[in-house]
Amino acid sequence: MLAAALLALPLAAARAQESDELIGEDLVADGAAEQFTVVGAGGFVYQGNADIDGGGSLQVYRYDLGMGGRTELVDRLHWGNTFFFGANDYDFNTRGTGGAAPWNTILNMRLGTKLTYDLTEVWGLSVGGVFMFSPETGADWGNSIIGGGVVAAEYRHSKAFFASLGVTVLSQIEDDPIVTPAVAVNWLPAEDWTVRVGSVPTSGGAAAAAEASYRIIEPIELGLAVLYQQRRFRLDGSGRAPDGVGQDNSLPVRFRVGWNINDNISLNGLGGVVLAGNLELDNQNGRQIASEDYDPAAYVGLRLVGAF
Numbered sequence: 001m002l003a004a005a006l007l008a009l010p011l012a013a014a015r016a017q018e019s020d021e022l023i024g025e026d027l028v029a030d031g032a033a034e035q036f037t038v039v040g041a042g043g044f045v046y047q048g049n050a051d052i053d054g055g056g057s058l059q060v061y062r063y064d065l066g067m068g069g070r071t072e073l074v075d076r077l078h079w080g081n082t083f084f085f086g087a088n089d090y091d092f093n094t095r096g097t098g099g100a101a102p103w104n105t106i107l108n109m110r111l112g113t114k115l116t117y118d119l120t121e122v123w124g125l126s127v128g129g130v131f132m133f134s135p136e137t138g139a140d141w142g143n144s145i146i147g148g149g150v151v152a153a154e155y156r157h158s159k160a161f162f163a164s165l166g167v168t169v170l171s172q173i174e175d176d177p178i179v180t181p182a183v184a185v186n187w188l189p190a191e192d193w194t195v196r197v198g199s200v201p202t203s204g205g206a207a208a209a210a211e212a213s214y215r216i217i218e219p220i221e222l223g224l225a226v227l228y229q230q231r232r233f234r235l236d237g238s239g240r241a242p243d244g245v246g247q248d249n250s251l252p253v254r255f256r257v258g259w260n261i262n263d264n265i266s267l268n269g270l271g272g273v274v275l276a277g278n279l280e281l282d283n284q285n286g287r288q289i290a291s292e293d294y295d296p297a298a299y300v301g302l303r304l305v306g307a308f
Contacts, residue, residue: 037069037308038068038069038307038308039067039069039305039307039308040065040067040068040306040307040308041064041065041067041303041304041306042065042066042304043063043064043301043302043303043304044061044063044301044302045061045062045270045300046060046062046298046300047059047060047250047297047299048297048299048300049297050274050277050294050295051295052279052293052294053293054290054292056094057092057093058090058091059297060088060091061091062087062088062301063087063088064084064085064086064108065085065086066083066084066085067082067083068081068082068083069081069082076118076119077115077116078115078117078118079116080112080113080114080115080116080128081112081114083111083112084108084110085108086108086109087105087108088105088231088248089104089105090103090104090106099240100239100240102235102240102241102246102290103136103235103236103239103246104137105137106134106135106233107137108133108231108233109133110133111132112128112129113128113129114126114128115127116154121156123153124153124154124155124156125151125154126151126153126154127150127151127152128150128151129147129148129149129150130146130147130149130170131145131146132145132146132147133145133146134231134232134233135236136233136234136235136246137236138237138238139233139234139243140243143173143234144233144234146171146173147170147171148168148170148171148177150166150169150182151166151167152165152166152167152182152184153166159188160187160188160189161186161187162184162185162186163186163187164182164183164184164185165181165182165183167179167180167181168180168182172232173232173234174284174285175245175286180199182199183198183199183208184199185197185198192216193212193213193214193215194211195210195211197210197211207227207228208228209226209227209228211226212224213256218260219261220258220259221256221257221258222256222257222258224255225253225254226252227251227252227253227254228251229248229249229250230247231247232245232246232247240281241282241283241289244281244284244289245281245282245286246279246280246281246282247278247279248277248278248279248280249277249278249280250274250275250277250278251275251277252272252274252275252299253272254271254299255270255271256268257269264307265306266304266305267302267303267304268302268303268305269301270299270301270302270303271299272298272299273296274297274298275296276293277293277295277296277297278291278292278293278294279291279292279293279294
């Protein structure tokens with residue numbers, strides 16, 4: 001579990017969405033597509049107030065909606081597509097610091113596509129692309145484009161074990177492209193236990209997670225996870241860095257209580273703490289102006305997932 005978690009937490013990307021939960025292509029790929037053709041999710045997370053080392057504080061309200069689906073084009077060739085939209089509303093308290101908030105609301109839109117060919121019942125190959133926008137409200141969407149591609153090999157030992165390993169190349173806003181591992185694991189080591197690992201590109205950065213969960217009774221599941229998130233985005237024309245670039249890195253550790261409302265829909269309550277928070281501010285050419293850490297913060301949220 002630890003080795004898998006470390007593999008899934010590089011500073012950059014692999015596949016899917018701008019949210020705390022990794023459901024997109026990975027959920028479709030690891031077995032849901034055998035029963036469902038469309039997967040949707042929506043969620044809200046509140047990141048509580050935290051002091052910033054250089055002065056002031058911040059809290060964040062995060063919202064997202066997403067949908068993913070897969071269809072069989074011809075025998076053994078599958079085509080998956082995802083769409084996600086998110087908003088991250090930053091509330092900075094700069095009273096007493098003499099400064100202004102570095103940014104306010106950040107929007108994220110992502111479209112992903114992937115072709116998977118089943119070489120055998122066990123092995124498969126996939127190739128895909130991702131296209132994203134990540135601007136602050138009021139910023140130029142054309143200058144907030146992020147794109148790239150991924151190739152991976154997939155292995156399915158049984159319904160109890162699925163793994164995918166590959167490589168992603170992803171552009172960055174005012175920075176060099178990055179090349180990183182693309183990882184997905186879904187493993188049922190024992191009855192009622194699930195281990196899930198995934199890494200995805202989001203906002204020109206990364207979201208990655210490793211979770212172990214246990215179903216205590218038929219409708220209720222408990223999970224403990226570590227997530228890594230890196231968000232990089234284009235700023236508007238005002239503030240300390242006009243048309244510059246912002247970045248928010250964090251490491252949430254969270255507990256999940258999942259309730260399967262029925263066979264298709266689940267509701268998840270989330271709670272934990274955000275660790276290793278760091279904010280970066282670059283000018284419009286990508287040259288760093290400031291970098292500040294922020295204190296651990298409370299982390300709570302709700303997430304609804306449906307498969308049809």
